[in-house]
Amino acid sequence: MHQPTLSSSSNATSFLLLRPALRKREVATEGMRWNMESSTDAPMKGVFECKLCRLTAPYSYYGQKPPNTHSVVLLEECYIIKDPFTPTKDKFLILGSQCSLCKILVCIGPECSLFYSKRFCLPCVNENIEAFPWEIHQDLDRRKAHAKSQHRKGTESKM
Amino acid sequence: MSSTKRTVSNKWDWNCLETRKKLEDAFFRDQDYIQSGTEESRDFWNFFDRFQRFQSIQKTERREEEKERKTGKGAHPGLADLPKDYDPRYRINMSVLSKDMEMRILGQGQKRTGRQKHSHQSSGSERIPGEKVAEFRMAMLHFLDFTQKQGFAKLAKLQRERSGLPIAQYRDKIVEMVREHHVVVVAGDTGCGKSTQVPQYLLAAGFNRIACTQPRRIACISLAKRVGFESLNQYGSQVGYQIRFESTRSPATKIVFLTEGLLLRQIQQEPELPKYQVLIVDEVHERHLHSDFLLGVLRQLLSLRRDLKVILMSATINIKLFSEYFHHAPVIQVPGRLYPIQVIFQPIPQEEMNSKLEKLDVRPYLRVMQAIDHRYPPEERGDLLIFLSGVAEITAVLEAAQTYATHTKRWIALPLHSTLSVAEQDKIFDMVPPGVRKCIVSTNIAETSVTIDGVRFVLDSGKVKEMSFDPKAKMQRLQEFWISRASAEQRKGRAGRTGPGVCYRLYAESDYDAFAPYPVPEIQRVALDALVLQMKSMNLGDPRTFPFIESPLTSSLETAILYLKDQGALDSAEHLTSIGSLLAKLPVDVVIGKILILGSLFGLVEPILTIAAGLSVQSPFLRRAQNDPDCSTARKPLESEHGDPFTLLNVFNEWVQIKSSKSANSRKWSRRRGLEEQRLYEMANLRRQFKELLKDHGLLEDPVSGPSDSYSRQKARRERKQLYQLKRQHEETKGRKRKVLKLQDEDTVGSSSDEGGAAEVSGVGKANSVDIQDIKFKLRHNVEELQASSSESWDPSGQHITLLKLIVCRGLYPQLALPDEFNASRKDSDQIFHTKNKAGVVLHPTSVFSSNPELLQVDEIQDDCNRAGKDSMKNVSSHHQLLAFVSLLETNKPYLVNCVRIPALQALLMLSRSLDTNADCSRIVVDGWIEIHVVESETALKLFSMAVQLRAAWEEALSLQLAKQSSVDKEKGRERKKISALAWRLLDYIKSKAEYSIRRLAGVEMENLYIGPQTVPDNACLPGVFPSTMMKPDHIKGGYAVTSFLTYNCLTSNMDFYSECLRTFWTCPHCGLYMPFTPIERMSHEASCKPEEVAVDQGTVDPAEQTTRSASVLSLQRPYYCGICDKDFIFTSTEILKHRRQHQQIL
Secondary structure, three states: OOOOOOOOOOOOOOHHHHHHHHOOOOOOOOOOOHHHOOOOOOOOOEEEEOOOOOOEEEEOEEEOOOOOOOOEEEOOOEEEEEOOOOOOOOOEEEEEEEOOOOOOEEEOOOOOEEEOOOEEEHHHHHHOHHHOOHHHHHHHHHHHHHHHHHHHHHHHHHO | OOHHHHHHHHHOOOOOHHHHHHHHHHHOOOOOOOOOOOHHHHHHHHHHHHHHHHHHHHHHHHHHOOOOOOOOOOOOHHHOOOOOOOOHHHHOOEEEOOHHHHHHHHOOOOOOOHHHHHHOHHHHOOOOOHHHHHHHHHHHHHHHHHHHHHHHHHHHHHHHHHHHOHHHHHHHHHHHHHHHOOEEEEEEOOOOOHHHHHHHHHHHOOOOOEEEEEOOHHHHHHHHHHHHHHOOOOOOOOEEEEOOOOEOOOOOOOEEEEEHHHHHHHHHHOOOOOOOOEEEEOOHHHOOHHHHHHHHHHHHHHHHOOOOEEEEEEOOOOHHHHHHHOOOOOEEEEOOOOOOEEEEEOOOOHHHOOOOOOOOOOHHHHHHHHHHHHHOOOOOOOEEEEEOOOHHHHHHHHHHHHHHHHHHOOEEEEEEOOOOOHHHHHHHHOEOOOOOEEEEEEOOHHHHOOOOOOEEEEEEOOEEEEEEEEOOOOEEEEEEEEOOHHHHHHHHHHHHOOOOEEEEEOOOHHHHHHOOOOOOOHHHOOOOHHHHHHHHHOOOOOHHHOOOOOOOOHHHHHHHHHHHHHOOOEOOOOOEOHHHHHHHHOOOOHHHHHHHHHHHHOOOHHHHHHHHHHHHOOOOEOHHHHHOHHHHHHHHHHOOOOEHHHHHHHHHHHHHHHHHOOOOOHHHHHHHOOEOHHHHHHHHHHHHHHHHHHHHOOOOOOOOOOOOOHHHHHHHHHHHHHHHHHHHHHHHOOOOOOOEOOOOOOOOOOOOOHHHHHHHHHHHHHHOOOOHHHHHHHHHOOHHHHHHHHHHOOOOOOHHHHHHHHHHHHHHOOOEEEEOOOHHHOOHHHOOEEOOOOOOEEEOOOOHHHHOHHHHOOOOOOOHHHHOOOHHHOOOEOOOEEEEEEEEEEOOOEEEEEEEEEEHHHHHHHHOOOEEEOOOOOEEEEOOOEEEEEOOHHHHHHHHHHHHHHHHHHHHHHHHHHHOOOOOHHHHHHHHHHHHHHHHHHHHHHHOOOOEEEEEOOHHHHHOOEOOOOOOOOOOOEEOOOOOOEEEEOOOOOOEEOOOOEEEOOEOOOOOOOHHHOOEEEEOOOOOOEEEEOHHHHHHHHHHOOOOOOOOOOOOOOHHHHHHHHHHHHHOOEEEEEOOOOEEEEEOHHHHHHHHHHHHHHO
16 A cells, blocks of 8 residues: 655665675775875665655665675665765665655654664554553653654753 | 783883883784874874773772672573673674784794894883783773764764755755756855755765856855765765866765866856866855856756756855746745844934945944943853955944944954955854954855854844946946845854844835845946956857847947957957967956966066966965055065066065075065965966966977986985975965964953964964975975076066067057156145046055156256247147056055056057058057147158067067967977067167156046048058058048058148148168158058068177077077086076086986
């Protein structure tokens, strides 16, 4: 029913296909000016968009085994970018994945989804709240309270 | 649990370094997600400690609340396999694969990796229990989950902020308009987000190759950083910047921020600008010279490039002007995000108005501070920003504000203007302790260039000091004006960026209404030489008819054209000459460009590059250091008695020496001498750019860089690698943490004092002991080479200096100033000078001649009895000097800035464009304003004769150099010899002795200088000084035009009218001919009677000595004895270094 919508071909290309593009950069030494440092661009595959909060970001990998991270595997198929906040190229950042129930794309933000052995968007969690353990209920309450206080803070500072 | 396990865990200590090391070795290997020894592994252990504490709390909680488990009935089938018992582990969507490592640590694996072998040999006996490894693994998972959430939160926050900007609502409209139109105007006030967002919107919409121009370099860098960060490309190369010396641009770059000047240069090279698809011109409302010109150029370019998109971005000022200029381009107006601001008009009462000479009355400013203290409780935060016109005013108000601050303990007063050092400027961003407000006393730099958050109160003096240009005197004038209404609004707006604010205006509402609506565009108040030159080189036709958005003053354009003609950059038809097209390519003042070209001729490139660079940057001498006796003493040895450009040369050379010595700290060195090191870095960069430009244009031969040996290559490579590493490290840990400013107390004299500033800088230095500027410098420049070339320009004989001075003066001509005749009887500080168009100018207090006026003193010849009768023979000396200056700047007085001294008569005869003489050449009028009486007409004749020859030789050498005719090596050698001979002759010429008096002509005298056209037709033409030319009668001045610059016998005098026909006996020094000559015949004979190719005509010097002399001028060689080869060489410093290196290689 819910089709994952992506702005470009989003088929999970196998990890192997991606490897050549992420080869180690040659280290140029002589005659290199400081501005010609190795860049850390990874090829972008498309744009991820959370169907709930409308957060958008380009992603460079979809799957469970992010490139160049030998020891880490993901327990769900995720949309991933190279972590834009660190210069190290092997660090990744998970943007979001599919809700295991309704199949919409959601980001991992606390106001959109949660992970409990599988990904659930918050609307689905709320609909099936009984199925989740008490700790999840508590966590949801905490999130709501936090969101509210955040919101209040935001408006106060603008006054 | 078994008892053995318990004992293990009882003894267990997570803090044990060895344990941690062991785990790191196993889990944080090079191929793992976290690597041992990195920042992240440290973060992990911090996290680990917190996690452990948290876990122990959780455990106890869980025991108390036994869970009542409800199983979802009839729920979604997808929920059926949810784990029955809650465990935080299920909340994490990651897993770490490291079975092999666990095995090893648990002791089941037998093989050891190399790494483990040497790290701990004995580890076999004390293995980590499996339980602990599991605990560690769990912590690691939580850590990974935590960092993911943290990273995502950052990303989400970024997106929230972006979509919260006022411009975000116009995103689709902007994209749509740009698709449909060639030109779009986006108008929005500060804070609406246009500069950061529009390029991103366009990129996301599929546009590529976007250039965004900025008026300021610093904005290019900060915008590229911000946009890179926002577009999640902080460490990628999609977003870059390009400024004069730095570029982060690569083929992958899609958005580039660059200065307007740089884009213009690119158009100069590629008129159709194929590099870009979209051009965004930001801050067009600021109306800078370059941006106005750029708009004109783009308007023409649009007809050539139908696919080009141009977006003009402006504050909401005068939008119609821009829209109409581009054939009614559509306008998108974005409201700014501004809070309401209360305006209070508080005109200064009459008795507090300061007259021009008095110091600024600070009472109105203190009253506002008091009012704020009175009306607003200290808990309500918000700083005060005061706008003043200039540094003197800032100093006055700052002093008062600081006194008030020490008294109330509720303020910290800080200055802000462009002559402050970077570190001092940065202090305004520091935080204040609670209950204290910042009082930032600023020039109009805070109006647009610097944005300070947290300002709630603005105090606007309504004044601004602006540079205006007087085309007649060719003088820059820094004058105080009322600001425009647009500026007043801009200033007011600074109070409402973070909350509602208050703006106090020290003028009446009626004053405000009388203000001009907009500031005067720069094009209407600066010299246009460079602009006209650039227009000519871009083939834009007649500058007078170019469709500027608002035309410059006609007189300014005419002055510029005339000036360029005078400088030889334009010919009489106003076409670019070869020297002109070269000057157009040098991104410097015409004057400095000329100096560079002239310097390259005589092989004095290294010092000339430094001087040219030094004169093109802001002065490195910090203002505050002037009153600091320690600084002045430390500076003293660097001062050059020849003039300010040479002081700059000394400073730079000394600095390079410091830079190249391993132990010395150049930052400290600069600070002690009150130098802004940033300027010296700029000089180094500029120098290099000049050098490359000269090379590109064949004015500088590429030194035959001998194949350096592999050892030194390797060494250099290693060093570079280290530098890169340091640079990267710096970038990773950068971001200066904002400090909390301290209230001034009695002992430490305030945050703005010198000591405070110095301590601050060193504090920063210690915090991240890397001097990033130093690293960038060493990456960009070959310090060894720089050092060699800087020591080359040191020359004990003073020969180079004399030649350099002549070159600099020729470049600066006609910017000459003559000391007043009566200076000797004046106080040191009252020395007066005259230029052609401006009488009574003074030396700038920073000049070396200002502190050492004796350098310009003339020792008058005392035997008055001889000449007592002759009135014109007063002030006779052979030591008269002139000043050549770089600029004339009027603030409260007209000042000469950057002066060089040079012997007057010799320089004038060599440089002037118009020399008029009487019959025996003893009376000379230079450029119509200086009169010289030479005591002996014989001497005058000799000097004239030599000047005519030397000038012709110099001109010829220069045009040869420019035409690059010397392609054959053999020819080159000959030319070199010729040039070096020329150099020696010039030196001898400058040193030649003559006794004369010199004075500025009075206005009336200037009117009656010439005898006017004569009605003696019989000798219409005389044979010229050069065999091929004829001397024609001058139809305006009378007399005869000898050369383009010399008119003979055209001056009115009470002397014998027929003296031009008088012959006197004279012996030619070349051919020994002895016969009577008229003055003209004599010059003519001398010019023709020099043997071919005997360029050296100093009979006294023997040929061998001559060659060594000339060689050393040309290439700055000196004798060098090498102890290892036991041989003598003639080497330049660079060659010496190379030679030494050879030996190292052998060893």
